[in-house]
Amino acid sequence: MTVSSNKLDIAVLPGDGIGREVMAACLELLAAVEAKTAGAPLRMNTWQAGAQFYAESGEALPNATLDACRRADAVLFGAMGWPDIRHADGTEIIPQLDLRMALDLYAGVRPIRWFPGLPRILSDERVDDIDFVLVREQTEGLFHARGRGKVVGDDEAYDTMCITRNGTARVSDFAFRLAQRRQSRRGQARVTCVDKANVFTSMAFFRKIFDEVAATHPTIGADHAYVDAMALVMVKKPWTLDVMVTENMFGDILSDLAAGLVGGMGMAPSADVGDKHALFQPAHGTAPDIAGQGKANPCAMFLSAAMMLDWLAEKHSEPQLEVRARLIEASVQMALSSGAVPIELGGTAGCAAVTRETIAALPQAMKAVA
Ligand SMILES: NC(=O)c1ccc[n+]([C@@H]2O[C@H](COP(=O)([O-])OP(=O)(O)OC[C@H]3O[C@@H](n4cnc5c(N)ncnc54)[C@H](O)[C@@H]3O)[C@@H](O)[C@H]2O)c1
Numbered sequence: 001m002t003v004s005s006n007k008l009d010i011a012v013l014p015g016d017g018i019g020r021e022v023m024a025a026c027l028e029l030l031a032a033v034e035a036k037t038a039g040a041p042l043r044m045n046t047w048q049a050g051a052q053f054y055a056e057s058g059e060a061l062p063n064a065t066l067d068a069c070r071r072a073d074a075v076l077f078g079a080m081g082w083p084d085i086r087h088a089d090g091t092e093i094i095p096q097l098d099l100r101m102a103l104d105l106y107a108g109v110r111p112i113r114w115f116p117g118l119p120r121i122l123s124d125e126r127v128d129d130i131d132f133v134l135v136r137e138q139t140e141g142l143f144h145a146r147g148r149g150k151v152v153g154d155d156e157a158y159d160t161m162c163i164t165r166n167g168t169a170r171v172s173d174f175a176f177r178l179a180q181r182r183q184s185r186r187g188q189a190r191v192t193c194v195d196k197a198n199v200f201t202s203m204a205f206f207r208k209i210f211d212e213v214a215a216t217h218p219t220i221g222a223d224h225a226y227v228d229a230m231a232l233v234m235v236k237k238p239w240t241l242d243v244m245v246t247e248n249m250f251g252d253i254l255s256d257l258a259a260g261l262v263g264g265m266g267m268a269p270s271a272d273v274g275d276k277h278a279l280f281q282p283a284h285g286t287a288p289d290i291a292g293q294g295k296a297n298p299c300a301m302f303l304s305a306a307m308m309l310d311w312l313a314e315k316h317s318e319p320q321l322e323v324r325a326r327l328i329e330a331s332v333q334m335a336l337s338s339g340a341v342p343i344e345l346g347g348t349a350g351c352a353a354v355t356r357e358t359i360a361a362l363p364q365a366m367k368a369v370a
């Protein structure tokens with residue numbers, strides 16, 4: 001790690017499709033933010049990986065890229081995968097899953113927040129209060145089956161769910177510690193275990209371990225919900241939710257549902273966090289339907305970069321990086337509420353316009369953050 005030189009190394013992996021477009025916009029924003037603030041400079045180094053790179057070179061995640069991610073202080077990631085580029089078994093080239101495993105990024109942190117001023121998806125005015133975080137276990141669950149699934153004859157196929165004590169305990173503990181930090185801001189906090197413990201042994205085990213961890217955090221509320229019922233609550237009263245922790249596949253599905261509540265995938269940032277490493281990426285994919293058209297909403301990428309700055313600020317005791325994170329959030333809010341409504345939300349602002357307006361809002365955001 002590079003704290004001694006006071007520079008922080010960021011491995012930048014733009015990936016495929018709109019991953020490249022939102023990453024270019026994000027690097028522009030980060031440079032503009034850095035030019036206006038003190039604190040450690042970020043040294044951005046771009047590395048190859050992804051489906052397109054696989055099609056060209058036969059490698060999805062070259063060793064040089066993986067090593068750079070291991071060495072870096074953080075990884076900033078666009079999106080990877082392309083529906084036409086697949087392995088022989090029909091699955092896709094998605095090296096982000098290899099990165100999650102290699103760097104042991106066990107907590108998928110997916111915050112969902114409403115940005116006032118945007119056209120509402122739900123008519124209820126309490127959507128303004130939507131502010132929850134989905135914490136997704138990311139190293140096991142049903143994704144344990146990746147590369148291990150089997151087809152028997154041509155009649156049956158099996159993928160196996162794996163839930164371990166350690167995997168569940170550490171992600172549950174992560175969720176409670178996150179709730180604790182939110183409690184200091186909001187006055188109360190609750191972690192909901194989202195499972196399917198009414199049917200599956202593995203899920204009853206997940207809940208049992210969650211309950212054991214909850215007992216070690218007596219000041220934070222804890223409850224449970226079945227994943228199907230949670231899908232309903234997310235749509236009917238998402239403003240009641242706080243922190244949720246769930247199995248890998250459930251978290252993948254619910255996080256897209258959650259993004260829909262606040263405008264779409266372009267509003268959903270995320271962080272893949274481990275004990276040593278962290279990777280920051282929008283929750284969305286490469287969006288082949290709009291790639292190359294300048295229509296991508298870069299806000300999720302911008303907000304993921306803000307999450308990276310917060311994580312680096314805490315890890316390296318660099319409060320100026322936290323200021324930069326607040327600046328990005330404030331300027332995104334100002335750009336959105338001053339009329340740069342992304343195409344995804346029914347507006348006319350493409351990737352370039354949202355980026356331009358966000359950068360233009362920086363001076364005003366600096367006054368608000370000061
Ligand atoms: N983190 C990742 O890298 C990641 C995540 C999901 C999917 N993928 C991959 O991406 C490819 C496409 O997957 P998909 O279509 O299921 O999901 P997707 O997230 O790429 O797109 C789903 C829908 O959301 C829209 N969308 C997504 N991001 C947007 C943005 N920033 N601005 C505006 N609209 C946006 C798309 O246009 C599309 O209509 C697949 O190859 C998939 O495996 C990668």
Ligand SMILES: CC(C)[C@H](C(=O)O)[C@@H](O)C(=O)O
Pocket residue numbers: 080081094096097252283285
């Ligand atoms: C692309 C895919 C492997 C990935 C996942 O399923 O985790 C994505 O959907 C996500 O949500 O980050």
Ligand SMILES: [Mg+2]
Pocket residue numbers: 252253256283
């Ligand atoms: Mg997903």
